[in-house]
Amino acid sequence: MEADVVVVGMGPGGEQVAEDLAEGGLEVIGIEAELVGGECPYWGCVPTKVMVRAADLLAEGRRIPGVAGSSVVTPDWDPVARRIRGEVTDSWDDAAAVARFAGKGGHLVRGRARVTGPGSVEVAGESVTARKALVLATGQRAWIPPIFAAVPHWTNRDAVAAEEVPESLLVVGGGAVGLEIGQVMARFGAAVTIVELGERLAGPEEPEASALITEVLRSEGVEVRTGAVIERVEPWGETGASVLLEGGEVLTAERLLVATGRRSDLAGLGVGALGLDEQARSVPVDGRMRVAPGVWAVGDITGHGAFTHVAVFQARLCVADILGRALPEADYRAVPRVTFTDPEIGSVGLTEAQARAEGGDVTVLGLPLSGSTRGWIAQAEGLVKLVVREGVLVGATSMGPSGGEILGLLTLAVHARVPLSTMRSMIFAYPTFHRVVDSALWSPPSSASKMAGA
Ligand SMILES: Cc1cc2nc3c(=O)[nH]c(=O)nc-3n(C[C@H](O)[C@H](O)[C@H](O)COP(=O)(O)OP(=O)(O)OC[C@H]3O[C@@H](n4cnc5c(N)ncnc54)[C@H](O)[C@@H]3O)c2cc1C
Numbered sequence: 001m002e003a004d005v006v007v008v009g010m011g012p013g014g015e016q017v018a019e020d021l022a023e024g025g026l027e028v029i030g031i032e033a034e035l036v037g038g039e040c041p042y043w044g045c046v047p048t049k050v051m052v053r054a055a056d057l058l059a060e061g062r063r064i065p066g067v068a069g070s071s072v073v074t075p076d077w078d079p080v081a082r083r084i085r086g087e088v089t090d091s092w093d094d095a096a097a098v099a100r101f102a103g104k105g106g107h108l109v110r111g112r113a114r115v116t117g118p119g120s121v122e123v124a125g126e127s128v129t130a131r132k133a134l135v136l137a138t139g140q141r142a143w144i145p146p147i148f149a150a151v152p153h154w155t156n157r158d159a160v161a162a163e164e165v166p167e168s169l170l171v172v173g174g175g176a177v178g179l180e181i182g183q184v185m186a187r188f189g190a191a192v193t194i195v196e197l198g199e200r201l202a203g204p205e206e207p208e209a210s211a212l213i214t215e216v217l218r219s220e221g222v223e224v225r226t227g228a229v230i231e232r233v234e235p236w237g238e239t240g241a242s243v244l245l246e247g248g249e250v251l252t253a254e255r256l257l258v259a260t261g262r263r264s265d266l267a268g269l270g271v272g273a274l275g276l277d278e279q280a281r282s283v284p285v286d287g288r289m290r291v292a293p294g295v296w297a298v299g300d301i302t303g304h305g306a307f308t309h310v311a312v313f314q315a316r317l318c319v320a321d322i323l324g325r326a327l328p329e330a331d332y333r334a335v336p337r338v339t340f341t342d343p344e345i346g347s348v349g350l351t352e353a354q355a356r357a358e359g360g361d362v363t364v365l366g367l368p369l370s371g372s373t374r375g376w377i378a379q380a381e382g383l384v385k386l387v388v389r390e391g392v393l394v395g396a397t398s399m400g401p402s403g404g405e406i407l408g409l410l411t412l413a414v415h416a417r418v419p420l421s422t423m424r425s426m427i428f429a430y431p432t433f434h435r436v437v438d439s440a441l442w443s444p445p446s447s448a449s450k451m452a453g454a
Helices: 012-023 039-043 045-062 078-088 095-103 156-161 176-187 207-219 308-322 352-358 373-378 403-415 420-424 435-442 445-450
Strands: 002-008 028-032 107-110 113-117 120-123 126-136 168-172 191-195 223-225 230-236 240-245 250-253 255-258 290-292 295-297 336-339 344-349 362-368 383-389 392-400
Touching: 002 012, 012 028, 012 095, 012 126, 012 308, 028 126, 039 045, 039 156, 045 078, 045 156, 045 176, 095 107, 113 126, 126 308, 156 176, 156 255, 168 176, 168 240, 168 250, 176 191, 176 207, 176 255, 176 336, 191 250, 207 223, 207 344, 207 383, 207 392, 240 255, 295 308, 336 403, 344 403, 352 362, 352 383, 352 392, 362 435, 362 445, 373 435, 383 435, 392 403, 392 420, 392 435, 403 435, 420 435
Parallel strands: 002 028, 002 126, 028 107, 126 295, 168 191, 168 255, 191 223
Antiparallel strands: 113 120, 120 126, 230 240, 240 250, 290 295, 336 344, 344 392, 362 383, 383 392
16 A cells, blocks of 8 residues: 555544645545544543533532522433443444545544554555555554552543443542543542642642642542552452552552553654664654654654644644645744643643742742632632743642633643733633632732632
8 A cells, every 4th residue: 555645543633634734635545543533532531521510510419508499410321331332422423534534535543553664654564555655644643550450440531431430439540530530530439539649639730729720539439548658459349459569558449440641652663763762652743743754743653742732733843744734833832731620720831840940040839719709709719820930920720610621721821932921911701700810900019829728
């Protein structure tokens, strides 16, 4: 087989590249080992946000007493499982995505490809040659530390496909995946314990965000263990696991969710044939997504942020480069990150610690969300923290019911290097959640200490 372009991996990044180039008139072969669409629509972003939406509704219902009457909230997982199976994943069937790609003129090959040289791969015993471009977009998979390999465990895929909520769930890993699924399951009635090796949940985020999400989860009945070293894991009951922590505590649960991060399988992909290190965590790319002459890579595999919006952003640059169109090179200064807990943790750019480590004149401004009228009205937990260097916003965290939405304006400011003086001259609608940014901009630096954990 031969084509102008061969795309390996048809997740959000690869699919975008393949569709755009096919639409642009090139002959494109897309190779996919599982489902066209990748992790995001079938086991990641979309189904987990359907779960989060349902769990948020339960939480809102439970907030009625004392504010708007009384409520009895009876969780039912059936509609969630049905919606994920039916509306979201079409029972994990990618026929619609396959038809869309074919409709744009692309040719799909099913199978797991292995790179054999700069413009060639092998799939299902056949050799496939790229005349113009080989694009690697094979993403990442859940990484299971060896200690869990021999015990029954869930990954995000099992949690998304669950037909029932377990009575108890032990979540290992206090990052975005563990926190989102843990809170959802707790709100649906599971007894949830989150075990995190690091000193705090949401480790890469600001300490104030970690402190607040820990406080909120505990107030909802979730058990949290941080700085927790797991010494032994054994099967427990028919489906569960028993975990021994350093110090002697034993935790048992009907289900164990391993959410300890995600890794690319570069050895399986055979990137050694391109002269690359197969033990590395990612494939190095330049600002146009080039790996080597005739080879590009996009998405999680590049290590520039495991987010669908990064994969799609990179796909745009990759397509432009292959078609010989000029676009500014990739700039990752303002990659937005959202953990869809309630409250959402939105963040962009540098944390305070990162900014201070880089040096310069760093100032921090911040307020709890209750410091804004809307936050106070909604009795909502949250905060905003602004990291300013030499008078320019270089990082921000917005936590709250719409933390991810408020992040939009902060992302623009970090991306466009907007001086604080310009932000202060802007008019923010009253009383919106995002107006907390205005309050923070005008607050004395000392008010940052009123944020959770500060
Ligand atoms: C639980 C969860 C929730 C998430 N929520 C969000 C969110 O809210 N927002 C967000 O932005 N991101 C979210 N993400 C991350 C997001 O899903 C990924 O960043 C995104 O899917 C990456 O796209 P990709 O194209 O790089 O790779 P993937 O989506 O991983 O797709 C890669 C594809 O390549 C295929 N493949 C792999 N190896 C080969 C091979 N050798 N040959 C052929 N095919 C191969 C795979 O089968 C897969 O279909 C979430 C992830 C998880 C796990």
